[in-house]
Amino acid sequence: MGEEISMRHSAEWWKAVAHCIHDGILVIDKHEIVRMINPEYTKITGVTQDIIGKPLSAYRRGAKLPQTLKDRKIRAGVYRKTADREYMVDMAPIILDGEVVGAVSVCKSLTEVDKLSQELKRQREKVETLKSRMNRAYEAKYTFEDIMGKSDKVKKAISIAEKASASSFPVLITGESGTGKELFAQSIHNKSERSGRAFVPVNCAAIPSSLLESELFGYGEGAFTNAKKNGKPGLFEVAHEGTLFLDEIGDMPSSLQAKLLRVLQEKKLRRVGETKEREIDVRIIAATHHNIEQLVHKNHFREDLFYRLNVIRIEVPPLRERKEDISILIESQTSEFTSYIFEEEAVRVLRSYEWPGNIRELKNTVDYAICMADNEQITVENLPSFIVKKGEKNKEESETLQEMIRRREKEYIQKALSTCGYNIEGKKKAAELLGISLATLYNKLKKLNM
């Protein structure tokens, strides 16, 4: 008797549960008699409680549930359509002690499914918009056309970089500060098949080492105090399918070097405080102004990581080793202010300087000179005095024979004119003093822009 009560109680209990479920449920016993339907079933299919106690096939022609009793097969996503309703049905046998005692059918209104799929579509669009916004925030703006220079050393670096664009191999760019390493990295990304995706630059020297790990790899929920509620993706994840530019890689702490190596080898990462692994597809371009071989030699940089990164090596030459590029670089910098012209003497001073800050320093110097100029002719006086002083010192060593002859000629003529005077009489005397005819003097004044 007690058992009966508990059985009844249990049946009531399951019925109550079925009533709470948001999907339609119909249960038949092993004789195909309908034993239960819930209100949601009525709502979705229009079938009312009258069906209970009756054979299903008699009331629902074409019902596949009796088939489930026989073949014990689970059927998922069966489409049903009546005059005014559409729904999807999942069916399964109910097996107790290895014996089929009935079958259950669970259905979902297609309008409901529709709503969900519309919502999913909306969310997907949202994700795409956010993705493209993020890509724009991490956009590389430079291309190979922006790299100015005709010297052999620059041409060689560009040629290697262009070839690197055709693959996804890691690239290691070395060169002094301000030589254009990031310009090269951006150009490679923009010419590669990843150009539509994010270019994410990280300066490994600028981020405190305690933060660098979570910046790069992200963190999971509650990884540390002040962590965002749902965790945060790291820059590796942001750069997924794009390029991660690890600037100043030589300054990366060694504990992180080990983790970076693991991520590069396995192409998977674990956010800080998480155990779940995430697949990543990121092209790495690393750069450093240090002599990285020396860092490896002194055990400041892991050798295995160095070999991982040093697949394609690009060495960007310092400006002092390609002074023939200075004029082109000045021109490209002044092109916004088309009418500004650097006098030959000013260019010569600039070419004599050693440029420890490389192109970044040259660009700043050109801006300074334009700002200081009284008119559109930029003279030596408009250049920063420390550059003129250092430049003068190096000038004689760095100029070509032709430049030296021209400079000396100018100096002689200038001296003679300032002694004899700038009027016609003075010029005649100056020509005599210099041992040339007056006509030759006029020619030279014109040729030397005096």
Ligand SMILES: Nc1ncnc2c1ncn2[C@@H]1O[C@H](COP(=O)(O)OP(=O)(O)OP(=O)(O)O)[C@@H](O)[C@H]1O
């Ligand atoms: N060949 C070039 N042609 C034109 N502009 C250049 C060239 N190389 C560098 N520049 C410019 O010089 C500046 C410095 O370049 P960039 O930041 O790429 O140098 P870097 O080597 O990455 O410097 P750092 O090591 O300090 O990060 C930028 O404004 C860049 O546009």
